[in-house]
Amino acid sequence: MLNAIFGKIFMMTFVDELRWRGMIHDIMPGTEEQLLRESTSGYIGFDPTADSLHIGNLIPIMMLVHFQRTGHKPIALVGGATGMVGDPSGRSEERVFLDEDTLNHNLNCQKKQLEKFLDFNCGSNSAEIVNNYEWFRDMYFLEFLRDVGKHISINYMMAKDSVKKRLETGLSFTEFSYQLVQGYDFLFLYKNKNCKLQMGGSDQWGNIVTGTELIRRKEGGEAFALTCPLITKADGGKFGKSEQGNVWLDPGRTSPYAFYQFWLNASDEDAETFIKIFTLLSKEEIRELTLEHKKIPHLRLLQKRLAAEVTTMVHSAEDLQSAVEASEILFGKGTTATLKKLDEKTLLSIFDGVPQFIVERNSLEGGIDVVELLGEKTGVFPSKGETRRMIKGGGVIVNKSKIEDEGIVINHDWLLNGKYLLIQKGKKNYYLIIFK
Numbered sequence: 222m223l224n225a226i227f228g229k230i231f232m233m234t235f236v237d238e239l240r241w242r243g244m245i246h247d248i249m250p251g252t253e254e255q256l257l258r259e260s261t262s263g264y265i266g267f268d269p270t271a272d273s274l275h276i277g278n279l280i281p282i283m284m285l286v287h288f289q290r291t292g293h294k295p296i297a298l299v300g301g302a303t304g305m306v307g308d309p310s311g312r313s314e315e316r317v318f319l320d321e322d323t324l325n326h327n328l329n330c331q332k333k334q335l336e337k338f339l340d341f342n343c344g345s346n347s348a349e350i351v352n353n354y355e356w357f358r359d360m361y362f363l364e365f366l367r368d369v370g371k372h373i374s375i376n377y378m379m380a381k382d383s384v385k386k387r388l389e390t391g392l393s394f395t396e397f398s399y400q401l402v403q404g405y406d407f408l409f410l411y412k413n414k415n416c417k418l419q420m421g422g423s424d425q426w427g428n429i430v431t432g433t434e435l436i437r438r439k440e441g442g443e444a445f446a447l448t449c450p451l452i453t454k455a456d457g458g459k460f461g462k463s464e465q466g467n468v469w470l471d472p473g474r475t476s477p478y479a480f481y482q483f484w485l486n487a488s489d490e491d492a493e494t495f496i497k498i499f500t501l502l503s504k505e506e507i508r509e510l511t512l513e514h515k516k517i518p519h520l521r522l523l524q525k526r527l528a529a530e531v532t533t534m535v536h537s538a539e540d541l542q543s544a545v546e547a548s549e550i551l552f553g554k555g556t557t558a559t560l561k562k563l564d565e566k567t568l569l570s571i572f573d574g575v576p577q578f579i580v581e582r583n584s585l586e587g588g589i590d591v592v593e594l595l596g597e598k599t600g601v602f603p604s605k606g607e608t609r610r611m612i613k614g615g616g617v618i619v620n621k622s623k624i625e626d627e628g629i630v631i632n633h634d635w636l637l638n639g640k641y642l643l644i645q646k647g648k649k650n651y652y653l654i655i656f657k
Contacts, residue, residue, distance in 0.1 A: 263418035273471035301354030407432025481544035
């Protein structure tokens with residue numbers, strides 16, 4: 222989807238694009254003029270403390286996407302070195318350090334995810350991924366102090382919010398020095414990649430301007446900074462969190478179904494904000510869609526389009542279709558065939574929280590009468606008599622197939638993912654039987 226867009230001509234500038242989407246928090250004077258003067262390289266750093274990026278990282282990723290679409294060269298920096306130090310910005314305590322093998326694993330996983338969003342083969346503004354460990358691994362401590370530390374004063378570093386907020390609770394020298402390490406990243410990219418812009422979240426402003434200051438003092442050069450706001454939900458809740466925790470881009474951590482549901486469940490106010498930030502829909506498309514949504518809000522047009530766009534972009538059109546089909550199961554539109562296509566993770570995501578019954582697997586040897594299973598074996602129904610009455614009344618559905626014969630025998634062939642049986646009593650009451 223993204224590649225088809227790169228061939229189009231876009232008249233709107235990068236800053237204009239971010240501005241109408243509500244994606245600018247701070248911008249250094251002269252940044253917009255620099256971007257208008259020439260095609261520029263710009264970078265954003267990504268924290269390698271997990272083997273997957275999460276939807277909070279989608280904001281800077283979208284900044285890089287827009288940067289490239291407007292003719293500039295995006296650089297994604299994965300912090301193999303800075304990940305060993307730890308950024309104090311926005312943190313109340315020092316992080317637990319990761320070993321080198323874990324960091325390298327995380328970096329490789331994140332690189333694969335970033336490659337889904339950026340074009341690495343489009344000529345002069347092809348995207349690039351760099352790892353700051355490459356230029357830090359052979360640098361000696363004394364060399365760093367002499368070439369970097371002497372150019373930034375203690376007073377300058379102490380004035381940063383990320384430092385001041387941690388002075389009462391404690392700040393190690395390691396974290397205190399983080400802004401110098403990140404500042405050197407910008408200096409290195411400025412000298413070796415002609416990179417003149419660093420972007421990031423608003424909590425990174427102090428670290429970013431340290432880089433611009435280092436470039437000015439050490440090279441006599443001019444570099445620029447731009448940050449996006451940290452997204453919050455309309456109800457004050459933290460963006461990017463579900464009841465299960467972080468919403469990840471890795472389908473192994475957050476299934477495409479759960480990912481789709483996160484966006485689908487956004488409030489009207491949040492959906493209106495999110496669709497500007499997390500999709501590539503044009504200003505005109507979003508305005509028309511918003512107006513239509515407000516006429517018929519119960520149809521949730523904004524949420525459905527938002528969920529569809531982001532799920533397709535992060536996962537695939539096929540994953541979106543599966544997520545939509547899975548969503549329909551709860552509303553009676555799913556079929557047995559649809560149910561059988563679900564992987565175990567998605568099945569459990571859909572029916573998270575429904576009553577579950579554990580039945581010994583060996584009870585399926587030779588089959589088990591459906592009346593016995595739903596009656597005394599599990600207690601889905603209080604008795605065999607009640608089970609028979611519900612079957613006769615058409616109120617018992619097993620794996621989305623209505624049971625009309627009380628003599629049916631359940632065997633291994635009925636199981637979903639070789640383990641589960643989905644029981645539906647009436648229209649809305651679900652039960653999951655697990656054979657162990």
